[in-house]
Amino acid sequence: MSQSSSNPKRDIVLISTGGTIEKTYDELAGVLSNQVSVLDVMLGSLRLDGVALRRLVLMNKDSLEMTAEDHELIATVALREAETCDGIIIVHGTDRLAETGHCIHGAEPSPAVPIVLTGAMKPYVMRTSDAMQNLTEAMLAVQLAAPGVYVAMHNKLLPFPGVRKDRDGGTFVRT
Amino acid sequence: MSQSSSNPKRDIVLISTGGTIEKTYDELAGVLSNQVSVLDVMLGSLRLDGVALRRLVLMNKDSLEMTAEDHELIATVALREAETCDGIIIVHGTDRLAETGHCIHGAEPSPAVPIVLTGAMKPYVMRTSDAMQNLTEAMLAVQLAAPGVYVAMHNKLLPFPGVRKDRDGGTFVRT
Amino acid sequence: MSQSSSNPKRDIVLISTGGTIEKTYDELAGVLSNQVSVLDVMLGSLRLDGVALRRLVLMNKDSLEMTAEDHELIATVALREAETCDGIIIVHGTDRLAETGHCIHGAEPSPAVPIVLTGAMKPYVMRTSDAMQNLTEAMLAVQLAAPGVYVAMHNKLLPFPGVRKDRDGGTFVRT
Amino acid sequence: MSQSSSNPKRDIVLISTGGTIEKTYDELAGVLSNQVSVLDVMLGSLRLDGVALRRLVLMNKDSLEMTAEDHELIATVALREAETCDGIIIVHGTDRLAETGHCIHGAEPSPAVPIVLTGAMKPYVMRTSDAMQNLTEAMLAVQLAAPGVYVAMHNKLLPFPGVRKDRDGGTFVRT
Numbered sequence: 189m190s191q192s193s194s195n196p197k198r199d200i201v202l203i204s205t206g207g208t209i210e211k212t213y214d215e216l217a218g219v220l221s222n223q224v225s226v227l228d229v230m231l232g233s234l235r236l237d238g239v240a241l242r243r244l245v246l247m248n249k250d251s252l253e254m255t256a257e258d259h260e261l262i263a264t265v266a267l268r269e270a271e272t273c274d275g276i277i278i279v280h281g282t283d284r285l286a287e288t289g290h291c292i293h294g295a296e297p298s299p300a301v302p303i304v305l306t307g308a309m310k311p312y313v314m315r316t317s318d319a320m321q322n323l324t325e326a327m328l329a330v331q332l333a334a335p336g337v338y339v340a341m342h343n344k345l346l347p348f349p350g351v352r353k354d355r356d357g358g359t360f361v362r363t
Numbered sequence: 364m365s366q367s368s369s370n371p372k373r374d375i376v377l378i379s380t381g382g383t384i385e386k387t388y389d390e391l392a393g394v395l396s397n398q399v400s401v402l403d404v405m406l407g408s409l410r411l412d413g414v415a416l417r418r419l420v421l422m423n424k425d426s427l428e429m430t431a432e433d434h435e436l437i438a439t440v441a442l443r444e445a446e447t448c449d450g451i452i453i454v455h456g457t458d459r460l461a462e463t464g465h466c467i468h469g470a471e472p473s474p475a476v477p478i479v480l481t482g483a484m485k486p487y488v489m490r491t492s493d494a495m496q497n498l499t500e501a502m503l504a505v506q507l508a509a510p511g512v513y514v515a516m517h518n519k520l521l522p523f524p525g526v527r528k529d530r531d532g533g534t535f536v537r538t
Numbered sequence: 539m540s541q542s543s544s545n546p547k548r549d550i551v552l553i554s555t556g557g558t559i560e561k562t563y564d565e566l567a568g569v570l571s572n573q574v575s576v577l578d579v580m581l582g583s584l585r586l587d588g589v590a591l592r593r594l595v596l597m598n599k600d601s602l603e604m605t606a607e608d609h610e611l612i613a614t615v616a617l618r619e620a621e622t623c624d625g626i627i628i629v630h631g632t633d634r635l636a637e638t639g640h641c642i643h644g645a646e647p648s649p650a651v652p653i654v655l656t657g658a659m660k661p662y663v664m665r666t667s668d669a670m671q672n673l674t675e676a677m678l679a680v681q682l683a684a685p686g687v688y689v690a691m692h693n694k695l696l697p698f699p700g701v702r703k704d705r706d707g708g709t710f711v712r713t
Numbered sequence: 714m715s716q717s718s719s720n721p722k723r724d725i726v727l728i729s730t731g732g733t734i735e736k737t738y739d740e741l742a743g744v745l746s747n748q749v750s751v752l753d754v755m756l757g758s759l760r761l762d763g764v765a766l767r768r769l770v771l772m773n774k775d776s777l778e779m780t781a782e783d784h785e786l787i788a789t790v791a792l793r794e795a796e797t798c799d800g801i802i803i804v805h806g807t808d809r810l811a812e813t814g815h816c817i818h819g820a821e822p823s824p825a826v827p828i829v830l831t832g833a834m835k836p837y838v839m840r841t842s843d844a845m846q847n848l849t850e851a852m853l854a855v856q857l858a859a860p861g862v863y864v865a866m867h868n869k870l871l872p873f874p875g876v877r878k879d880r881d882g883g884t885f886v887r888t
Binding site (some may be wrong): 236320 | 408411413414500503507517519
């Protein structure tokens with residue numbers, strides 16, 4: 189058996205919606221201009237041998253500004269893509285991440301593939317950001333988890349429904 | 364139900380054996396002296412909400428220098444600890460990581476919990492090291508995988524037996 | 539002649555007053571607690587073979603909130619210390635840095651030693667901060683410059699009077 | 714008076730010759746391919762408002778492998794360029810840096826402009842490298858120093874002749 193067939197990559201769709209993880213700082217704009225987004229830099233620093241990524245840039249919003257229509261749009265796109273790939277990752281602001289997770293789960297309690305939301309409490313541009321950890325976790329969780337809707341963050345994978353942001357702890361927990 | 368009971372941490376044992384991931388550079392010694400190992404620095408930069416770690420420092424060897432007795436010692440300790448925890452992570456040099464993996468699997472094809480080996484192609488002290496990615500993956504995989512023996516690295520979780528280092532690609536693949 | 543006498547260190551007083559360079563981020567607080575300030579981390583990452591540092595922590599203010607009394611206090615302390623050391627470095631917010639520089643120069647146009655102000659446009663905690671560059675420059679300039687009052691930043695050393703912040707360029711220029 | 718005339722940039726020639734500062738690691742090759750050298754990355758991360766740089770890539774040698782001809786070639790090129798610019802920076806391996814410095818000083822004890830050698834004890838690709846500090850210092854020293862030949866490193870600017878590498882201390886000192 190050839191190596192490529194014995195080590196196939198999963199087809200993963202990464203939907204980005206904005207949020208803290210991608211936030212920059214005024215002066216950084218110049219540095220990261222010429223079409224290189226923060227998420228590109230992050231992905232470029234990982235060795236992603238397990239997945240073949242397809243990128244969708246759906247919106248670029250602080251999740252506090254997301255409307256009901258935004259949540260539904262993300263759910264619709266994620267569930268549509270779920271029909272034709274092996275897994276979905278959604279990069280999302282943490283403030284309304286749980287709303288989007290519940291919206292997807294409400295629309296389809298049994299999606300065909302794992303749909304993993306992630307984000308960060310501190311932007312990637314901070315030296316001590318949790319962004320790389322969370323993205324790394326989402327990238328592995330989407331390969332290991334059973335079909336369903338999840339948030340991957342801070343060394344945990346939590347299934348929807350029943351997940352909320354713990355604002356004091358700065359993380360997600362089971363309700 | 365209280366939050367602590369609904370968000371329990373898994374008891375994970377992290378066995379370190381040395382290898383590239385922990386390699387430093389002569390001049391770094393001074394900087395990271397006073398009892399702070401490279402692995403401590405790495406663990407300190409992650410948010411590990413899913414696991415309660417217990418650390419064992421079994422040896423500190425370049426895996427090229429490991430003997431048959433070393434592989435067996437690691438296997439014995441890992442399988443002994445596996446009786447009383449929820450998962451094992453073994454930080455290991457990549458050159459002989461597969462030997463240790465097969466040694467564990469040979470001694471016990473059905474361990475009680477997931478036993479996840481990991482390491483790095485480039486030491487943590489390099490700016491572009493894969494060490495944080497691999498440790499992050501191992502820390503999540505040990506919670507998600509079924510009982511068994513694995514290597515977590517480069518966005519993949521591969522089960523033993525049947526894993527080898529691909530020296531040209533600088534990673535692990537299925538044989 | 540002994541090495542220590544042939545390579546003497548200059549006695550430098552580093553006065554910190556706050557400003558962007560030392561700004562942290564809410565969640566960082568925990569990481570950098572236990573008495574380690576951002577400036578300590580920065581100084582600890584440099585090899586300072588040319589200077590013997592004495593630290594004064596005078597205040598911890600965003601310079602936009604500095605009063606006339608604050609500028610005068612900094613000037614008084616700097617000029618007092620200048621009598622008994624080989625040079626002064628003042629870490630300062632950039633918004634009112636020029637006011638403090640002019641205040642020192644107004645009080646004493648011919649100080650006994652170099653007095654070098656510095657700061658940063660982006661906090662050290664940002665990956666792409668200019669903080670390390672500017673601190674490094676101040677640490678060398680205080681050894682090389684003639685007695686006087688200066689700002690060291692962005693690969694330039696500018697003497698007072700006649701320096702202003704260029705808000706569009708995000709740096710200091712000659713007026 | 715226009716701002717550009719009141720804040721002129723000095724014309725500086727940066728001659729790179731190789732050495733530890735530019736050393737990479739096998740696996741890094743891919744990451745930093747497409748014509749972006751380590752020195753480009755370093756320069757790109759500094760705000761160089763004081764200098765207009767012209768780059769010469771003279772050789773790419775571990776200085777332990779430099780021959781007498783190499784030292785003379787560097788001296789010849791540096792002294793030729795010194796006739797038509799405001800200062801010279803030479804990035805050099807530390808093991809033979811002093812030889813090149815003495816070679817330049819021997820050929821021309823009174824060069825027209827400052828000629829500042831620098832390098833690093835640990836490659837830039839190490840997280841705790843001294844490369845950025847030393848390059849930052851050289852970039853400022855070349856503007857502040859009197860004409861002459863120097864090494865800028867570790868918070869010191871030392872004039873030739875009479876400089877040697879202190880191998881135990883991992884730095885340069887006066888002989």
